Amino acid sequence: MCTSADTPIEPAVATGSPAQGRLPGDLAMWFFILAELSVFALLILAFAVTQQLKPHLFAASRQRLDTSTGLAMTLSLLSAGLLAALAQERVRRARPRQGAALLLAALLVATVYLALKLGEYRHLLGLGLGLEHNTFFTLYWILTGFHFLHVLLGMLILAWLALGCRRGRYGAEHRSGLESGVLYWHMVDLVWVLLFPLVYVLE
Template identity: 65%
Template sequence: MSTSPEAAASARHLPGDLAMWFFILAELTVFAILIIAFAVAQRLDVESFRAGRAQLDLSTALALTLTLLSAGFCAALAVLRVRRQRQGQAAILLGVAVLLGLVHVALKSAEYHHLATLGLGLEYSTFFTLFWLITGFHFLHVWLGLVILGWMLLRCLRGAYRDGELGGLESGALYWHMVDLVWVVLFPLVYVLAPGP
């Protein structure tokens, strides 16, 4: 069975705007450099990294991971709902995504406050210097992601997304998935993986 040229073009369509893909690629490059720096520094200072990691709360890190990934799942479902002309349902899903993102922000802020209270600041050790830089940089991206999700939510409430004009919606969801992807790498690297002997 042959398909029309329009259907074939739609099947090959890259979701989101090309500019967002370039932005995501640039951001992933910066994160990759930071992650490599962390891994190299860990190899050079094994004991400091082992001691630093022991100060972190794994249960908090798991909760941070669940909130981010759940928000990403809701954002993905919202895009599907909009494609099916159900912007009301999409708005609910985006509202849940924003709430989960805010829970992530609250948990991360509490973690930062706890570490700062213990005196484990930016200058305490190489581990904590890199911990604050990498997770802080990611934290800023979460904030930007929340602004984007909030904007998507408002547009859904107004019924602003029309068929064939979903580039902004898809780009916003892609950005949040990039934030998720980076955290999926940071979580084991920073909180779980112990350096070898």
């Protein structure tokens, strides 16, 4: 009679799940993200401190911004981040083609932010609310403009990652570059989640 000790043990099947304790992405990308977050932190601190010094100016100037547009931009960026995370999961499960489709969807959703932000910039410039109008708009243009450039870079990264998935560059065992790109986009999301209430809502 065969006992449990006699039963052969089958080798574990790799599922593409991340190794215990493994930091996703490349270490260089983590250093880059931390450096960028430090710059954003200084800009956000400057905005918050100046708002305390000039509360009436900031409150009046904030009325010139459309909160619903800011909310729509927030939903666009967060939706793109969700799709990028789902794409990463598909690649982790050795389905890079599905990952590519999700990354392209993330890129498409991100263009909503792009269109809304460019429309907002055009509207404000039409009203004469440029960089030198007052302290609020000086900081508004610096903060949102710097973030806008990061979104553009993030969209280029998403396109590059989608192409890499289509070409089989990323897979269950080779996804560090993909993880780094998705991490960058999450950084873009995180910064905007802080900027939206600070610039558009809080008084």
